[in-house]
Amino acid sequence: MVGIVSYGAYIPRYRIKVSDIARVWGKDGEHVSQGLRVKEKAVAAIDEDSCTIAVETAKQALGRADIDPRNIGAIFVGSESKPFAVNPSASTVAEAIGAVPNVTGADLEFACKAGTAGMQAVYGMVKSKMIKYGMAIGADTAQGKPNDALEFTAASGGAAFIIGDQNVIAELEDTCSFSTDTPDFWRRAHQEFPEHGGRFTAEPAYYKHVIGAAEMLREKMGFDYDDFDHVVFHQPNGKFPLRAAKKLKIPFEKLSAGYISPVVGNTYSGNVPLALSAVLDIAKPGEKILVVSYGSGAGSDAFSFKVTPNIKKVRKAPFVKDFIEDKVYIDYAIYAKFRKKIKSI
């Protein structure tokens, strides 16, 4: 049995309210917040980046399960906000957790789904017995251009999964991907902020791929959506996953455990990993979890997990809910300083 043997999440402490961002740009905060179904978003501190977040998640994951870091054979870090254009966060994570030097890895980019792409990569490596354990991390300090719609949701956070074939807490029953060349969101080389296709990001991009992947996995495995106790869809905002669920006739209760975007924002590559972590925090043995990520460009990775009794052994604080609750509000000025949006410094 191959699956998740441990996981770790991290959300930075700082929050900015969507209404505070809206106020700066002369928009109706209440209206924006309701439209996006996002109240506030997590902001990394001035001394954090996607690499430090990746390290924190990796340490949490290692700390929960009694795994010798030297047995981690591969580390993939998915992010669209890497601190270096060239120079991997994967090797920094490996050094920080003591997995060096017998370890492979790389940084992955596929907009918001690089984290789940890493999970598939290490799943394959473990299943083929190339490595004993592999670590997949999705971590971002996502940035929206000032006064762009993305600025209301682009957030910081991430989660790490250790995949292995012993003491599995959630069996990875099957996975598949639905990908096409659909550039609904991009950031050209040397550009600081991403661009996007506005309303184009909805139907031909998000919904087509999320639903396409879910249906592809359903056909492959022959399940019924009712078989799942929990469902995680990528949450670029609070609205899209609800509509995707509605299209598939999945009731909201099944989304609720991992529905974090309203209070965390969209943590991009870290979004589905964080949401899945929140589900694992409360899932009972025997429960089934459907996970579908989405990355612009575009693709969705769908997974079916089955929780095992081992889950109780790794159920150690801090939980995603603890990170969500431990928060300090900052205003737009401090946010601009933390995220280096003040260009003269």
Add this chain to the structure above:
Amino acid sequence: MRDVAIVGAGMTKFGELWDKSLRELVVEAGAKAIEDANVEGRDIEAIFGGCMASGALTGQEHVGALLADHLGLNPIPSTRVESACASGGLALRTAYTAVASGMYDIVAVGGVEKMTEVSTADVTRALGGAGDQEWELFNGATFPSLYALMARRYMFEYGATEEQLAAVAVKNHHNAMSNPYAQYHREITIKDVMNSGYIASPLKLLDCSPITDGSAAVILTSMDKAKEYTSKPIKIRASAQASDSLALSDRKSLTSINAARVAAQSAFKQAGLSPKDIGMAEVHDCFSIAEILAIEDIGFFKRGEGARATAEGRTAIDGEIAVNTSGGLKACGHPVGATGIKQAIEAVWQLRGEASGRQVKDLEYALTHNVGGSGASVVVHIFERGY
């Protein structure tokens, strides 16, 4: 080993000396000391110069050669001595050993720092190098923050207050009023210190010694030669030095500088004296807490009593022990490499009875205490009249 005396002393005014460069400062102080000693330049056999950070602060290294060249003393040997903020004190001690050993009869000893050529941020970084670069400076330490960590712990362990620490600065500013060489001639109050804004809490701007340009120099001879030059030679009764961990976190205590205790005890042993014999002391008050620790480490006061004693005026010029009659590093100024020599000059002037307006009465023995970094090196000297 033979007895050694100071036969001449000279210094520049301390302060922001915008119109003087590093070399002009050393020439001015050196010329004054040579003049005061009434020696011929050609009689000087060697030079020792204390300087901490001329490279980081002015771009100029090779200060030993610079000294010999610009004082017109080529080709005699000239050596730069560096021990962070104790560079001056250690230059004096190095010169002392050179004369005491009989290797030289007459040497010139100087100290200099030119600190106003660069920005305050660059000075902060340069001085931070007095701590542990790899484990303190690298991790965001500033030099004030290291002493602030000592101050916080001292306040925690002994219940001392920020007002008591402030009393150090108030006293030293008062003493500096009658020192024509001092950077500041301005009385301050406890309230001024309390309102001066935190640099590294609990230390405020007026708890900190300033950024200063300056140079100081003395001429040493063997005691038996001294009378050829002056009727008032000042004998170096003891010279001691000790070391401790570079990083503050490796110390056994944050409320005592062990190297200072060891150096002071060694000096008292050499001199056959005890703390109560000392009438005035120039101690290393780079920050107010540093003077409190100094007067405890030397043994003038018990541990934990220094802050209260200072607030009670017991270290004033007319108190039990006159501490920092020059105004100390706080008010006379702290051109880092020059400070140790300036301390010795104040002792010389006090023992000669030339410290007009701040003269300590019936003075027999004077002590100087010069600290490198956060206490990793300490140099202590004891002086008495040689006439």
Add this chain to the structure above:
Amino acid sequence: MGENLPLVWRKMPERYRLVGSKCLNCGRIYFPRRKICPHCRRKGKIVDIKMPEKGKIYSFSEVHSAPPGFENELPYFVAIVELQNGIKLFSMLADSPRNKIRIGAPVKMVFRKITENDGKGIIAYGYKFKVL
């Protein structure tokens, strides 16, 4: 700049995961690592040992005047942290509100950026501590 690249690289075991030294001869523990045991000197036998990541504040200060590279973080807290094994180290405090910082407050290690080298050089990562 990347001027301190070799220094950043050389100290990664300490800075990234608190690796220190233990002398097998006398049992003393050191952080950062030392090449010789100052107590046993030639008789000592030094091996690597991981430090605990939790401890408490031994002393602290709020810094208001920073050296180059730290200006944008002002004001920031620094502390001497006493780890659970008694070892003390100097560290910046991250994400720690003023009202929770006091001598004795429990802290744990976090992994943060220390310096950025002007946005062009290598990023120096390392430990900071956070009040729990």
